[in-house]
Amino acid sequence: MYSNIVIVDAIVNTGWFDITTLSTLIVSIISIAIVLYTTYHRKSRDKFKIREIAGLKAVENAIGRATEMARPVLYTPGWGGDIQRSTTIASMNILSYVAEQTAAYGCQLVYPTHDPVIMTVAQEVIKESYTHSGYPDRFRAEDVTYVSSSQFGYAAAVDGMITRLKPASIFLLGTFEAESLILAETGNSINAIQIAGTDSTIQLAFFIVACDYTLIGEELFAASGYLSGDKSILASVRAQDIMKVLIAVFLLSAVIWETVATISGISGGSWWMF
Amino acid sequence: MDIGTLIAGVLTLAILSFLYRDNPFYKFAESLLIGVSIGYILVITFNNTLMALLFEPLFKESDLWLIIPLLLGLLMWGRFHKKTAFLSRISIAVMIGSGAGVAIPAMLKERTLKQMSNTVVSLVNASGMPDFTGIIVILGVISYFYFSREQKGALGKIAKVGTYFLMIFFGTTFGYTVMSRMSTFIGRMEFLLSDFLKLIH
Amino acid sequence: MNRKVPLAVCFIFGVVMFIQYFSQHPTARFVYKSILDYWQIIFAFTLILGIISFVNNNISQIKRGNNTFYRIVAISGFLIMPVVALGWGIKTGSPFMWMFENVQAPMQSTVFALLAFFVASASYRGFRARSIPATILLLSALIILLSRSNIGGIFSDYLPNIADWIRNYPSMSARRAILIGIGLGSLTTSLRVIIGIERTWLGKD
Amino acid sequence: MKHLKSRHWIFLGLFLVIGITMILNVKLNVRVSPYTQKMFDYIDSLPPGSILLISFDHEASSLPEIRPLALAVLRHAFKKDLRLIGVSLLSEGTVIGYRLMQKTAKEYHKVYGKDYVYLGFRPQYVAAILSMGESLKETYPQDYLGNKYDQLNLLKSVKNYNNIDAVISIADGSLTTHWIEYGHGRYGVKILGAVTAAMVTTYDPYLASGQMYAMTGGLRGAAEYEELLKISGGGARGMLAQSSAHLYVIFLIIVGNLSYFITKRKGRK
Incomplete structure (x- = not known):
């Protein structure tokens, strides 16, 4: 218990950047980039049509x-x-x-x-x-x-x-x-x-x-x-869809990776853990 | 019976009378409830927020940083006058902007990333049995929420599977919630039957 | 001017709050905590606006002779709470807490308890096996309900097991997928707010 | 009788089903679910003197369902000589939380300030949770009764979540989510939930992912907990009414569908 406090205090009191949030930071930046792209890239924006809800x-x-x-x-x-x-x-x-x-x-x-x-x-x-x-x-x-x-x-x-x-x-x-x-x-x-x-x-x-x-x-x-009806607002729906495709690809590859690891008995590491 | 229980019992019955239809008893109870609950929140907010977070530290401990929120709060009162009404937008901007800033990483991490990580399980589980549920559901439901294309062809089929699983979730939730709602009414009945009418002990 | 300043404020506060998430530095913590306090303080000031609108509405209705009695009940209900709080404080056992425990709380629980009845009528009316999805909804609700009823062990251990399986696999995965989607939706909405594309809250141009 | 619609008959039926089964006052045995067992085992395994933060995250309205559950958990904690800090994230939970703690503390002869304290309410739940993560003392310079933080023996060693073994959120809504997302997500404190049955499925993903450590739910959860504690309480008392109400709802669903198919068939002819 005591050593935990020391470690946590050390993280809290020193650096400006909290290393444990690195993965969230990277994904945030990627997502922000996707949203900005779909919003400000005129061509991809004008092509987009949303399905009926x-x-x-x-x-x-x-x-x-x-x-x-x-x-x-x-x-x-x-x-x-x-x-x-x-x-x-x-x-x-x-x-x-x-x-x-x-x-x-x-x-x-x-x-x-x-x-x-x-x-x-x-x-x-x-x-x-x-x-x-x-x-x-x-x-x-x-x-x-x-x-x-x-x-x-x-x-x-x-x-x-x-x-x-x-x-x-x-x-x-x-x-x-x-x-x-x-x-x-x-x-x-x-x-x-x-x-x-x-x-x-x-x-x-x-x-x-x-x-x-x-x-x-x-x-x-x-x-x-x-x-x-605002095109730039609609663009973020498109951004969400792009992210969903990325998520699907990510999930499928991670699941295949994990399955292979289980069958072969060799642990490949949990790179998908956030 | 003490007066509190008597009042509580009568008001309880007045609210329940709404089940038959809108009527003077319900209207009375409703108006009283709205009034009293607004009075309550006023007192609590004054005590716990204005006094505890603003006035005491500002005036007793001279924490001058608190002039900023004091001003932001007062700007909201700009709405009392037409000409100054636009000032309140600044305070609202603070709330909306900072709320959005907090939400991006927090939502991404807790809603999206964590849930993704936990979906990843081997298609063959430890005892050698196949386990596809997680991945099928997630892909199905995510494709249901895919807005760029009409739900036709392969996408439509996957999305349909997604819909079915959504329905299982909604059904399950409904089932559990029925439990909860019945419990609440049972609790009220316990009050009516034991404390108020003294029919059970 | 009327729009540019709020948009700039919104942007700055958004970026600051975004960045602070990735830092544990005391300055970042201080900024963060302060801004969260601002929320509460602004809310408190705005509550006065809400209350004035509530009182005004009631008074104008009274003037029009609209439900005068109930409007007076509402306003007096509202006035009595701060008055007793000023007079006797708000600790446990004070008249303020007495009002809360014997007037407000029982009525609130009862409004909540009305839900039992609405759940019953919704079950009768809404759960019809009209289509495949509706049937699936119906069946999963039925399984959960049966498994959670406990009448003399009529239902063996199988049913609770099936119910637990449904809850832990298909149902939970579907909820996860909804959560993933909501996370993305919140992300893009929040981002739009910060960069100022989303400005409905300022009113139309 | 003329203006009684089908809705009214449904309401009346429910009223009778619950009223009659409650007057009968019969007790049923319950099977303890693994969820409740895990929660029980965790609290049972804590050494005496461990500190739990109990957060009363509910409104007065859900008291009928929450009360038996909260009582069971509090009794367990006091019985194991754990020390408790009470807080509330909803203003309406404040006085209720205090009353519940006071009541159970008296049963086990616990002393205020030494065995338990009640800090009361802070508005804006996210802010409150995060601010407690930084400093409990700054969030609550005084306790609910107006004592200074430093004057309370129990709090002397408590700076923030690092000094607390777990948080138990007693909730009727989604506030536990904030405990999970901010309390656990940001500060890594263990979160346990005692929630209404309606909220159980909401927390399943968090439970499965380990973001939430354990959970028990609803009147049923209370009955199970009472069974484990070997005491009798409101949970067990309501079980017959609860089960009959479920059967009544099932009956309504079946009747609803029968009438739907009969009208449909008639329509076809």
């Missing part, structure tokens, strides 16, 4: 439906995230698209959240989207509300909103925890169309069962790129 078509339909029924659209980013989280950022992108649509159709957009910082950013995003689509006067700041930072205070509040406002469409996009099914089932009881998407793997199971469309994990990030 089922949930995305539904977004427009959902807003259309709300307009026809003259009922609001409810959008909430879940209780689990804060503004620093990449899922929240991805959700903001989709929100910006949805807000432009609801502005154009003159449909009310309600956005309850548990985090005051998310609230301020969402107000900004929605307001600007309304201005962008030419209807700044349709924006109502009180529709973007802070409800409560407590998980089930938030769930109870959003549940109340769903039962009373009876939104025609509900977007559950962001980081969700246990409140996911409370919201999704309440949404179901008023027959709303529900589009969900999250990186919280557990809640995905509930969304798949209870919602009409679910963006699974990474699809949420891809969708945010797709809907923003």
Whole structure:
């Protein structure tokens, strides 16, 4: 125990560079290079086309439906995230698209959240989207509300909103925890169309069962790129795909290496361990 | 019965009444819950963050570095006025930027690299039995999340296998979560039946 | 100006926080810890904005005669907590903690407990063997549920073993794959934020 | 009766199933899973005086499921004369954590400050975890009761995670992930989890990869733990209701599918 402390202290107190993070640094640099390449290399950027994601078509339909029924659209980013989280950022992108649509159709957009910082950013995003689509006067700041930072205070509040406002469409996009099914089932009881998407793997199971469309994990990030329509944002989806091919190659070779090592009984070293 | 248990019991029933439909009891409980929980977070944040992290070290120990976060916090209040509202973007930029900076290496290491390393196992395990699950699943699911091409042909087939495995995962999770949710309700029932109604001991 | 300064700030803080990950030097640790404290402090100030929006919304609803009673309940619920905290402190046994333990906590647990019912109705409605994937979902959920029920040993040891196998191999591998993907998604999103391509948070151009 | 929808009947059914089985108050035997066994064995193997950091990473809402589990783990630790430091990453877990520690400490006649301390809550979990890795004292200059850090005997030898044998995260959500990713990832401290059943699959990959050392989950985990400790608690009491509720859900799935296929067939004719 004591010698451990000495070693750790030695690492902590001396050099500027922590050698144990070397592999992460190398992979980070490679990944950053790939993203920068796909973003700034015009040719590869313009060629790229993203495949269709089922949930995305539904977004427009959902807003259309709300307009026809003259009922609001409810959008909430879940209780689990804060503004620093990449899922929240991805959700903001989709929100910006949805807000432009609801502005154009003159449909009310309600956005309850548990985090005051998310609230301020969402107000900004929605307001600007309304201005962008030419209807700044349709924006109502009180529709973007802070409800409560407590998980089930938030769930109870959003549940109340769903039962009373009876939104025609509900977007559950962001980081969700246990409140996911409370919201999704309440949404179901008023027959709303529900589009969900999250990186919280557990809640995905509930969304798949209870919602009409679910963006699974990474699809949420891809969708945010797709809907923003921004080429340089889409380029990072391409970057992710390139990395996935590299990962597949890496995994296959490592598995073959390890299998050969097991069969031959000669250990080849674990070079794939990070 | 003490007054606390009585209140807790009545409020518990009020919330449960939502299962029938929205009603005045639920509305009352909901409003109270929202109000009280916001009050709670205000007190706790004031105590644990503003006092402990900012005011005490700044004013008692004169830790002048803390003027920076104090200013960043005050910039958020720029939003009270239209003309100064843009100032809050600087504080938000600090949060979003630094959050992104932390996330890149941390997510890469813990989510991607570690999980990759752990997928690598020999196709023949120690007892000589073949073991393909790990690799098939990972390749299948990764190809499901491959966005550059339509899911047709070979890619489509692999992606389909991926979908099946995703469904197994979702099913398993659902199964386990049913357990958890039932436990929570059982716990509430235990409170109602023993502490509140005194039907069981 | 309104956009350039925040974008520059975002870039600088992003790069600094990225670099510090690879260093254990005391200066790097200090910078890191300080910035994490900033998050909390900024949050605390912003909470006031959130609360003002909450109070304003309720007051304007009261003025419009919209659900006046419930709005008053919400506002008084909110006011009572800081008041009792100022009066008697927030230690265990104080009125503040009494409110938390007898009003807030039981209601929260009960909202959570509603999930048991929603799980039941979702199982009835959502688990239909409509397609092959849906059937797979259904079967794996059923196996787990059966294996975790414990009624007089009706089910032999086989079922828990099968369930454990599903959990440890196919299910876990699928989750790993999702995690790998999410890691990549977060990476690219974060990078876009730092280099300023991703600026939705600033509003549209 | 007219406005009762199928949903309402399902709800009523569940209410009755759980209500009746609980009033019956029958105890079932449980088979101890290898996961719970590993957790138990680890804590059992620690020499007396070892220090565990218990993190109450849950909200008040999940107390019904968390409480039996937390009690079982705390009782085990106190029984083995381990020393405990309590913290909380969610403000709502704070008072609950304190109450649970206080209650179990009293059962085993443990002294505050010597055998256990409670440091309380720090917001922003990632920040809190990392800051404890640097210095526990700087993160918590005072304990929950307002005592200065240095005045507490137990904490005198504790600087950071290096002086702690393991962290047990008692969680109802994904906070344990942060313990794993930052506490273990960055500082190499051993992480154990006592989590709700819903979270079990989330942590499987971490458990398999060794990033998390051991884990036990749910009311069922609590019942297993109680069995190992040879005590009776809330875990075992709820097992019949739990199993009946599972069977009820299975029944609903089957009925749902039958009605689906019957309507489909009718539609075809």
